[in-house]
Amino acid sequence: MPRNSRDDDLVVVNFLRKTYGATVAVDNVSLTVREGEIFGILGPNGAGKTTTVESIAGLRRPDAGTVRVAGLNPYKRRSQITSLVGVQLQASELPERIKAREALELYASFYPNPADPAELLEQLGLTKVRDTAFGKLSGGQKQRLSIALALIGNPKLAILDELTTGLDPQARRDTWELVKQIRDSGVTIILVTHFMEEAEYLCDRIAIIDAGLVVALDTPAGLVDAARTEQRISFRVPGVLDDAVLKALPAVNSVIRDGGRIVVTGNDDLLVAVVTELASRGQAPLDLHTEQAMLDDAFLALVPADRRHSSDADQGTPAGRTFEGAER
Numbered sequence: 001m002p003r004n005s006r007d008d009d010l011v012v013v014n015f016l017r018k019t020y021g022a023t024v025a026v027d028n029v030s031l032t033v034r035e036g037e038i039f040g041i042l043g044p045n046g047a048g049k050t051t052t053v054e055s056i057a058g059l060r061r062p063d064a065g066t067v068r069v070a071g072l073n074p075y076k077r078r079s080q081i082t083s084l085v086g087v088q089l090q091a092s093e094l095p096e097r098i099k100a101r102e103a104l105e106l107y108a109s110f111y112p113n114p115a116d117p118a119e120l121l122e123q124l125g126l127t128k129v130r131d132t133a134f135g136k137l138s139g140g141q142k143q144r145l146s147i148a149l150a151l152i153g154n155p156k157l158a159i160l161d162e163l164t165t166g167l168d169p170q171a172r173r174d175t176w177e178l179v180k181q182i183r184d185s186g187v188t189i190i191l192v193t194h195f196m197e198e199a200e201y202l203c204d205r206i207a208i209i210d211a212g213l214v215v216a217l218d219t220p221a222g223l224v225d226a227a228r229t230e231q232r233i234s235f236r237v238p239g240v241l242d243d244a245v246l247k248a249l250p251a252v253n254s255v256i257r258d259g260g261r262i263v264v265t266g267n268d269d270l271l272v273a274v275v276t277e278l279a280s281r282g283q284a285p286l287d288l289h290t291e292q293a294m295l296d297d298a299f300l301a302l303v304p305a306d307r308r309h310s311s312d313a314d315q316g317t318p319a320g321r322t323f324e325g326a327e328r
């Protein structure tokens, strides 16, 4: 569906389609990104996420549909877009020997109003390693440097693609806090990710893309609500309980035994109905767990099993991507 523009829309994508030969990378994508938000693009490998953001960055020419960033056609207005949009793409490789500070200073020289490299190094916690060669940085430091490079032009919009892939849990958490700080400093962010937890934690809204189509677009809570079809609780009981007692309750859909536990699914009244029934029999549930729907559930409900992949994005996009030159 095309989106109606709002005043705070920074990015408007309507009916985007992009093919590479016989491969339909993006079939039909419409979405908007509002100023000041962290907008997540989530989907399995090969769903068309990177091609979508490359089109937003002006690196791909759409076969059909329109893309506007701050009202500009990014492919045709590349020089203006370069100052507006900072991109941290997947394979952001730098020469092994370049020092962190040198890389930032070099990139700063490409922009009319760059950020101060020393300040950015400080903000990203890289001051200590400013004279360390890129090849000697840790995975987290490399990632932070690539984020710094996306921010060096003082962009309004930063596109972060798979930014925490390959990082350990602590470095990933640190990077999340950094992304929040960047947004709080006034930069709108598009975050491409495989990680459900990351999207749920960071994003104001998320588009789930599968096979080149937007299959859902909402807040994390909205996506979870839409996927929540039933409640699930599990518990043990001290004595004997016939499953038929629970199955007879209108709120209950199913009762199964998992070892010593009873797992019951049903509607929103499930918990009260089960606890009340047990109480009327002089029993109390032990070790009671209620299971909350998570973004994973939404993802599983929306993306067919044969197209899901593990969240370890080791199987990246084609290496050494080359981009299309803009029409002048």
Ligand SMILES: Nc1ncnc2c1ncn2[C@@H]1O[C@H](COP(=O)(O)OP(=O)(O)OP(=O)(O)O)[C@@H](O)[C@H]1O
Pocket (backbone or CB within 6 Å): 020, 023, 024, 025, 026, 043, 044, 045, 046, 047, 048, 049, 050, 051, 052, 315, 316, 317, 318, 321, 322
């Ligand atoms: N330059 C290219 N030439 C040919 N095919 C491409 C090119 N870039 C992407 N593709 C193909 O287009 C489809 C979508 O790729 P894209 O990288 O946009 O998806 P993605 O969702 O970002 O995937 P991943 O999560 O694996 O990075 C895939 O089938 C991919 O192999």
